[in-house]
Amino acid sequence: MxxxxxxxxxxxxxxxxxxxxxxxxxxxxxxxxxxxxxxxxxxxxxxxxxxxxxxxxxxxxxxxxxxxxxxxxxxxxxxxxxxxxxxxxxxxxxxxxxxxxxxxxxxxxxxxxxxxxxxxxxxxxxxxxxxxxxxxxxxxxxxxxxxxxxxxxxxxxxxxxxxxxxxxxxxxxxxPGILSSHLHSDGRYAEELYVKDPGSSRPHAERQPEQITDTSTFKVHMNGNMVFKHAVVKFHEVIMEALDANNLAKESIDMLIPHQANLRISNYIQQKLGLPDEKVYNNIMRYGNTTAGSIPIALSEAWGEGKIKTGDLVCLAAFGSGFTWASSLIRW
Missing domain, CATH: 3.40.47.10 (Thiolase/Chalcone synthase)
Structure with missing residues (x-):
């Protein structure tokens, strides 16, 4: 294979x-x-x-x-x-x-x-x-x-x-490398974290930059409480889904790299899984939330610092706008 x-x-x-x-x-x-x-x-x-x-x-x-x-x-x-x-x-x-x-x-x-x-x-x-x-x-x-x-x-x-x-x-x-990935979405919550414009489904006058007077729809809108409540549930679910799909226990994880959305979310998931500090990598304190960039930046840093070694089981997990959430389980 x-x-x-x-x-x-x-x-x-x-x-x-x-x-x-x-x-x-x-x-x-x-x-x-x-x-x-x-x-x-x-x-x-x-x-x-x-x-x-x-x-x-x-x-x-x-x-x-x-x-x-x-x-x-x-x-x-x-x-x-x-x-x-x-x-x-x-x-x-x-x-x-x-x-x-x-x-x-x-x-x-x-x-x-x-x-x-x-x-x-x-x-x-x-x-x-x-x-x-x-x-x-x-x-x-x-x-x-x-x-x-x-x-x-x-x-x-x-x-x-x-x-x-x-x-x-x-x-x-x-x-074996990437063992499995698990992708999910729920568009019912799309407007809880989004940037509305520039969008195509607008009248002509609302889509032409020279005619726009209100630029608030070009800014990020986030219902923070709604995002947090869903994130802590879906993060855990999608991680367990990946482990179950490969007949592995949460104790098998050598390194968890979550999307760097909020350190409180990462800490909650860490506690929920019972993982020690050395098995979870966070760099949000230095870089903030870099959206799609957060996991690969953290993965690159963790590997470069020698915290991921050959044979380790690495779990990636993310939750965000869409709502979308996903996980990937990797044998290094």
């Missing part, structure tokens, strides 16, 4: 560090308020003159290629997960292809927000298992900072998000 294995990991975060103190100078907030509610101490914001989704992705990809001892020409397909593309269209996957100097290979964009990287990983896994592709570059990348309302009005979401990109390279293998 043919499996897919992650053979390289990389990440990139912008140089600019934005602390809670920095935000307190822009809005009515403070370090204690932010840390108590989110666990975040700082995040990274792009320099619009330097950073794009595509070039951040390229930097993460080059790190992953170097770690895997591969050349860029070895890539034969790209899957890029983002909800903050550089253009409304085309997708940033083709822009990444251009950044890497590749020609004619396919590039697929996935728009599943916080669950996007696991959806992308699962898609790549299927392509490799069928033999369609041999080496796939999977990216999760976001630029949230330029869309945030950095005033007191927008503080509930502005303090949460950051920018960054993470990359994984998958290759075919005769040995």
């Amino acid at each position: 043919q499996y897919s294995k992650i053979v390289g990991l990389g990440h990139y975060v912008p140089e600019r560090v934005v602390t809670n103190q920095d935000l307190s100078e822009m809005m009515d907030t403070n370090n204690e308020w932010i840390v108590e509610r989110t666990g975040i101490h700082e995040r990274r914001f792009i320099d619009p003159k330097m950073d794009t989704v595509a070039n951040m992705s390229a930097k993460a990809a080059r790190m992953a290629l170097e770690r895997a001892n591969l050349n860029v020409e070895d890539i034969d397909f790209i899957i890029l997960a983002t909800i903050t593309p550089d253009y409304f269209f085309p997708g940033s996957g083709v822009l990444l292809q251009r950044e890497l100097g590749l020609e004619s290979i396919g590039a697929l964009d996935i728009r599943n927000a916080c669950s996007g990287f696991i959806y992308a990983l699962s898609t790549a896994d299927q392509f490799i298992k069928t033999g369609m592709y041999k080496t796939i570059l999977v990216i999760g990348a976001e630029i949230q900072s330029t869309a945030l309302d950095l005033t007191t009005r927008g503080r509930n979401t502005a303090v949460i998000f950051g920018d960054g990109a993470g990359a994984a390279i998958l290759q075919a293998s005769g040995q």
